Amino acid sequence: MIQLQEIRKRFGDHEVLRSVSVDIPEGQVTALIGPSGSGKSTLLRCVNLLETPDSGTLTLGSETLTFVPGRHPERAAVQRIRQQTGMVFQNFQLFPHQSAVQNVMEGLVTVKHWDKARAHARACELLDKVGLKEKIDAWPASLSGGQQQRVAIARALAPEPAVLLCDEPTSALDPGLAAEVVAVLRALASEGMTMLMATHDLRLAAQVARQTVFLLDGAVVETGSSQTLFNAPHDARTRRFVATLTGTAT
Numbered sequence: 369m370i371q372l373q374e375i376r377k378r379f380g381d382h383e384v385l386r387s388v389s390v391d392i393p394e395g396q397v398t399a400l401i402g403p404s405g406s407g408k409s410t411l412l413r414c415v416n417l418l419e420t421p422d423s424g425t426l427t428l429g430s431e432t433l434t435f436v437p438g439r440h441p442e443r444a445a446v447q448r449i450r451q452q453t454g455m456v457f458q459n460f461q462l463f464p465h466q467s468a469v470q471n472v473m474e475g476l477v478t479v480k481h482w483d484k485a486r487a488h489a490r491a492c493e494l495l496d497k498v499g500l501k502e503k504i505d506a507w508p509a510s511l512s513g514g515q516q517q518r519v520a521i522a523r524a525l526a527p528e529p530a531v532l533l534c535d536e537p538t539s540a541l542d543p544g545l546a547a548e549v550v551a552v553l554r555a556l557a558s559e560g561m562t563m564l565m566a567t568h569d570l571r572l573a574a575q576v577a578r579q580t581v582f583l584l585d586g587a588v589v590e591t592g593s594s595q596t597l598f599n600a601p602h603d604a605r606t607r608r609f610v611a612t613l614t615g616t617a618t
Contacts, residue, residue: 369391369392369393369394369427369429370390370391370392370415370426370427370428370531370562370564371390371391371392371425371426371427372388372389372390372391372392372411372414372415372424372425372426372427373389373424373425373426373427374387374388374389374423374424374425375387375388375389375411375414375421375423375424375425375426375435376388376421376422376423376424377407377410377414377419377421377422378422383586384407384410384586385407385410385411385414385421385586386585386586386587387424387587388407388411388424388583388586388587388588389588390411390581390588390591392531392562392564392579393562393578393579394562395560395561395562396557396562396563396578396579397553397557397561397562397563397564397565397576397577397578397579398563398564398565398577398578398579398580398581399565399566399567399572399573399576399577399579399580399581399594400412400564400565400566400567400580400581400583401566401567401568401570401573401580401581401582401583401609402582402583402584402609403584403609404568405585406583406584406585406586407583407585407586407587408566408583409535409536409566411566411583412533412534412535412564412565412566413535414426415428415449415453415531415533415564416449416450416453416455416533417441417446417449417450418455420435420440420441421435422435422437423435423436423437426449428449428452428453428530428531429452429530431445431448431449431452433445433446433449451527451529452529452530452531453529453530453531453532453533454523454524454525454526454527454529454531454532454533455524455533455535456517456520456521456524456532456533456534456535456537457520457535458535458536458537458539458540459540460508460513460516460517460519460520460540461520462508462516462519462520462523463508464507464508464509466508467504467505467506467507468495468500468503468504468505468506468507468508468511468519468522469488469491469492469495469504469505470491471508471519471520471523472490472491472494472495472519472522472523472526473487473488473490473491473526474523475523475526475527476490476491476526476527479527480527487526490526491504491522491526492504494522494523494525494526495519495522497522497525498518498519498521498522498552499518499548499552500515500518500519500522503515503519512545513540513541513542513545514541514544514545514546514547514548514549515548517537517538517540517541517545517548517549518548518549518552521537521549521552521553521556525556530562531562531563531564532556532561532562532563532564533563533564533565534553534563534564534565534566534567535565535566536566536567536568536569537549537553537565537567537572538550538567538569538572539567539568539569546569546571546572550569550571550572550575550576553565553572553576554575554576557576557577557578563576563577565577570598570610573594573598574594574595574598577594578593578594579591579592579593579594580592580593580594580597580598582597582601582603582605582606582609584605584609589603589605589606590602590603590605590606597610598610
């Protein structure tokens, strides 16, 4: 279970998150949707503390951190949170000088101090899982965007995180390549992986996420099952946003 309570985040004079409270159930997928600038990526990054909230409380598993303006959380507590998360970025962020298998191995060897043989076996297992068994020795530059993102997903899964965080995982891809990534994420969801993803892709949210949260101007407008939120939203602002993305706006 991930619980965000009264999370606030400001960059200079701009308040990006305004008292956001969200519960992310264990073993399910939650999608964060909203227009650009709504705060969804910032909220996602607050979960693994790539961004530190100005105030509020974050609970991840048995770890709880309360944020106080002007005070940084203890480094050890931050590391305990981060060790429970895996992050998939919009633009893959693979190491260009390392092969696919080396990219997946890197964190296991340098952070978790696994020996290379064990890390290699784990990396090969995960690349097979995301459909890239034949590409373990390929360089990132030789892979398609969809293949690179699947390597990035394997890398994020390598240390067996409690939750997978995905920041616009399909937005840099054309529809055909995005479908490859959606298929992998859907398979992970069927296995009970806890995921929180920020996305503009309604197909991804509708097919993979059980719960969807609509953010607007740094605040939660509506939270509910994906089926309800996309087909019969309660708030007029949600209806307008969904209609715009599906091309049904009048």
